[in-house]
Amino acid sequence: MQRSATTRTGPSRPPNLFGMDREEIASALAPFTGRPYHASQVFHWMYGRLQTDLRDMTDLPAALRRGLSERFRVTWPEVKEIRRSADGSKKYVVALEDGGEIEAVYILYGARVTLCLSSQIGCPLACAFCLTGTMGLVRNLAPGEILGQIAVIARDNALAGTSYRVVFMGMGEPLLNLDAVMRAFRLMVDTKGFGLSPRRVTLSTAGLVPGIDRLARESPRPRLAISLGASRDVQRDDLMPINRRYDLDALIDACRRFPLGPREKVTFEYCLIDGVNDSDEDAFRLARRTRNLRAKVNIIPYNEAGVPGFKTPSAERAGRFRDLLL
Ligand code: SF4
The missing domain is CATH 1.10.150.530 (DNA polymerase; domain 1)
Structure with missing residues (x-):
């Protein structure tokens, strides 16, 4: 979604405590x-x-x-619009104090609630299938703007005291704003803060290898997910240009050396796009790439978002792709 970041002027306001540690x-x-x-x-x-x-x-x-x-004041970002899906999920369009807008999503899967958060306005990584990628980077979000997404959704859905997951998979590449993401994460997992278990927070990256290595040195830290999107370099170079800097071998090596806790796995998200990366050969290559790793693979059929040339595969095609991975 194309968003702008205009600057509002007006009388200066007292400092906002929300976002401070x-x-x-x-x-x-x-x-x-x-x-x-x-x-x-x-x-x-x-x-x-x-x-x-x-x-x-x-x-x-x-x-x-x-x-x-x-x-002082304690101010959250402002909810401008809520778009509801038939399955109970809700997309929140959230306005920031400088006029920028981001999206955060309340995802309902059975009884399980996951909040999908943005970490930047726009994104510089320009993945071919992503509308946010067409914006370029507008700016990084501050810790309070990241936490504010949780706060507005938690209040709207009475989540306080309940168990929910958080995933950094909205607008932006979280490893390009890791200082703010980690500051927000520490407040999420503080027992007097949002009180989330670190195991319930996942950071999803397009494959920034130095950022993955840096995340590996943090403790506590979110779990790691990789948006893979392709099974071979020539295809990933086109779909996710970050691959031209850190190719699939480098990315898989970074996952292999990522220190995992007991029972922890790296998640590979594979966005399945009709006629682009959904062939039987793609499934075989993906299985080979992720073999011998402590990892799970999530096949996510592409959600048509208005980028020309990219379509959702049929349910049969997605089902066959999943079967071939087993
Ligand atoms: S890294 Fe994520 S937000 Fe950025 S362009 Fe790629 S898919 Fe879009």
Whole structure:
């Protein structure tokens, strides 16, 4: 979806605490309270309880709440539009403070809920089948803009206290904004924050090998998924130009050296496109490529998004492709 990032002007607003980590909140609040635990309380209200009104953080002294609410705010991005699917999934168009727009998706699969988040406005990687890729990069998202996507969806769907998954698979390449993604991730998995298990957060990359190696050094870290999209280099060079820098051998090697925990696997997402990468030979090559790896392969039929020349394969074709992988 083509999105613009215009700049809104207007009176300057108080600093937004949403997106700050524990230390940043503590230093913002330090001039107004000598008690470090007040920062921990604000942290828990913002991320653990999704409270946006400082005056309603009721275990803080009333005078402090009043003072803080005059100097700070807790603001999430604004939901501009919700597009509903027949299966119960919902796409949220979210407006940011500078006028930029991103998308986040609430995905319902049976009883399982997954939130698909954006990490950038636009994307510089220009995958041929992706509408976001036609925009180029507008800018990276800040941690609060990443977490804000969870907050607005969690409130709209009463997710607080429930178990859900998060995947960085929306607009943008998360490994190109890894500092902000990891800062947001740490607040997601903080027990006083969003309280998610690290095992329930997955980062999906188009195949940025140095970024995969950097992610491997983080602890805790999200699980790794690779958007593969092709079974051979000549095909992947066309579909996903990042392959011209890091080819399939380099990418598979990076997955092989990625340190996995017990029972953890790398996920290969294979976007199946009619007449492009869905032949029997593609299935055999894909099986060979991913053999001997601790990995699972997810076949995702292409969701026609308006990019000319790319179509969803038939259910029979997708079924046969999956069967050939077994
Ligand atoms: S990396 Fe993802 S968001 Fe970027 S162009 Fe490719 S498919 Fe689209």
